[in-house]
Amino acid sequence: MAGNPGTGKTVFGGQFLYRGAVDHKERGVYVSFAESRGRLLHNLSRHLEVDLGKLAEEGAIKVLDLQAVKEEGVSTVLEMIVEETRALNAKRLVVDSLTAMAQAFKEPVELRIILQMLFSRLIEKMGCTALLIVEVPTGRRELGLGMEEFVADGVMILRKRVIPRLDGRLVRELEVSKMRGTELQQPLYLFTLHKGFKVLPPFKVKPVDEKRRFQAMPDTDTHFSTGSGDLDEVINGGYPKGSLALYEIDDDISQLEWELLLCPALANFMSQGRGGTILPAGGIDADIAARAVMNLYGFTQEEVDSLLRVQEPQTGTSPDRPYRSLLEGLDAEKDIAQLMRTMGEVKEETGKPAIYYISLDTAETLWGEEATRRIGSLATIKVKKEHDVVIKLTHPALKKINEKFVNLADLHLKMVKEHGAILLYGEKPRTGLYVMEMDTSQGYLLPKLTPII
Ligand SMILES: Nc1ncnc2c1ncn2[C@@H]1O[C@H](COP(=O)(O)OP(=O)(O)OP(=O)(O)O)[C@@H](O)[C@H]1O
Ligand SMILES: [Mg+2]
The missing domain is CATH 3.40.50.300 (P-loop containing nucleotide triphosphate hydrolases)
Known part of the structure; x- marks a missing residue:
């Protein structure tokens, strides 16, 4: 999941774990390199209008705060992530962000090494689905990734776009540029962050199951x-x-x-x-x-x-x-x-x-x-x-x-x-x-x- 700052990557990641825990009884691990555990849970709970803190207490999700890992080596940190995921038997993992992780250590690490490790230990062996967040600096449109785009099963890009014909109003766009094994209706969708991350598919007519007569809505004085x-x-x-x-x-x-x-x-x-x-x-x-x-x-x-x-x-x-x-x-x-x-x-x-x-x-x-x-x-x-x-x-x-x-x-x-x-x-x-x-x-x-x- 790639995108410029403020495009909704963290909100999406939080929702991915929340829905997993609530709808599918799948436990999830959130690895945070940019925000503290407390702030992340607080902000996400507010944005999604749910209580993530409670889910964390119940053990349905776990937030790993890895802001200060400079002293550790990359393999120790990866080992930690693998251990926590295994201990929780988590089926969902969010790394926020891969970009921050690669820069977190004294000696910058190649993304390739991190990815290989995550793939072989978590994704393949444990059947865990990993959402890896990639930060794209403002003003850059291309992802600037490289091999990750090829290794990943899916690539999604989030964008904010100001539309001149809408008099400068802002829309949010999700581009699914790759999703293995999935037939996509269209490559671009609108989405909103209102009460969480919600994709806005093309307009659909819905059937009326049980027809009723229109119920009057009251007027006000004015x-x-x-x-x-x-x-x-x-x-x-x-x-x-x-x-x-x-x-x-x-x-x-x-x-x-x-x-x-x-x-x-x-x-x-x-x-x-x-x-x-x-x-x-x-x-x-x-x-x-x-x-x-x-x-x-x-x-x-x-x-x-x-x-x-x-x-x-x-x-x-x-x-x-x-x-x-x-x-x-x-x-x-x-x-x-x-x-x-x-x-x-x-x-x-x-x-x-x-x-x-x-x-x-x-x-x-x-x-x-x-x-x-x-x-x-x-x-x-x-x-x-x-x-x-x-x-x-x-x-x-x-x-x-x-x-x-x-x-x-x-x-x-x-x-x-x-x-x-x-x-x-x-x-x-x-x-x-x-x-x-x-x-x-x-x-x-x-x-x-x-x-x-
Ligand atoms: N329910 C909401 N109501 C209003 N604004 C919201 C809501 N949810 C999210 N936002 C806004 O949308 C922005 C995007 O959220 P998010 O933190 O997920 O972006 P991000 O892509 O992770 O950014 P960064 O790269 O800086 O970490 C937030 O800064 C917040 O101001
Ligand atoms: Mg974020």
Whole structure:
């Protein structure tokens, strides 16, 4: 395991032993050349949010503090490591770090000799898995190893990378450059050190085992819940009452993926007998939207008929449905009037706050740039006055339209993909990076957001 300073090598090593002890009943030895036993246990326990000290007391893990071994010869020290490993019958060994070990003695030792010894005595004879940490000085990208890379069964590299297109936010990357006997899906993964070391694989759809109806999330005096506790937390409490939330979504994010983040708010409104009006993104018509709301969140046909309104350009073939509101698609002014009317309708019927979704892309396709800006502004004025919420979906290519709404927006969030993982971050409020996964534990689809730190 190689990496620059502060990339998470020690956290990974600690977790390797912790999981071994807890999940697999495998004892482990941590050989530390850089930190004292006490500090290592304290820091790792804090980072992993577990009690490693207790595991050490119970004998499940052992930390060997070898900071001061200058006086000993290298073979004595190696003998010690082998002895401790054997005495504990440890199946996992971490050397933190191989680099420090090679420099620890009066006479610097060749890594080759240390490695040979570890291999023949521990790894081969005792079936011990050794994680050898290698320090790479800041600014150097190559490992600067040599033969170790060939001898090891696996080579992993940890990196911190600042990404310009994410406005200088930092991501952490794991490169698995070698892993004998393992077929790798991809060479690069994102990871986070939030509550320990966690790899963030490409976004995966999960099955819902037992479907349940959406459970309402309570609002506060000042904010509507987004329907997702995680998203509420990221944006400091939800959508402010009377606000515009702008979501800028990269083209490689699929419909299902942004729906996962945006639609719980609609479900949360509907579950409280409140209305929602949608000008959907391309490819989604009223029937698709209605079916999705019933399927994903367990609403009934009656609820959809009375609470949902979906705007759809007239194609001449759609049968009448209470939730369908047809737009002429010819005269922008007429359509805008119709849209505003529909927005008012459910709100009047329910006598409750309402939520609106507007796809700026759809608006631009139907009516062009000028009219899109006009309708966007009118809708914003309306929700601010009436203390509702409007969510506008857009993508980076609609630059001129976005510019206008970035200034008006109370919230401005962006979704991008990186190594297959979906990332969310806020420009307004400014937030760090979060990775979005699918959470089906409630019986319906919710986003799970984990910070990348
Ligand atoms: N849960 C956490 N929350 C916040 N920060 C964390 C958390 N876990 C780790 N960090 C930060 O990440 C950094 C990386 O941890 P770690 O000590 O594992 O790096 P390292 O690669 O071993 O660095 P070095 O080469 O300097 O030993 C730590 O300095 C710590 O500040
Ligand atoms: Mg370290």
